Amino acid sequence: MANAVPPHNHCMMCMKSIPVSETLCSEECKQKYQKMMKKKRYLVLAMWVMIIVFLGILFFSDYLFG
Ligand SMILES: [Zn+2]
Numbered sequence: 001m002a003n004a005v006p007p008h009n010h011c012m013m014c015m016k017s018i019p020v021s022e023t024l025c026s027e028e029c030k031q032k033y034q035k036m037m038k039k040k041r042y043l044v045l046a047m048w049v050m051i052i053v054f055l056g057i058l059f060f061s062d063y064l065f066g
Helices: 027-065
Strands: none
């Protein structure tokens, strides 16, 4: 029994096989990945803003009308 597949990674964007030391296969995928991460970060930030606004409304409605 031999190891059929040597250790390798897959590009996170296009799933191509790449060396273990890499996470992305090309400059193009790196740029795509960075764009995706930026979007993700923006979504997380937007979520936090919504939570804080929601808690603020809860807090102030209790404070004003409770
Ligand atoms: Zn790729």
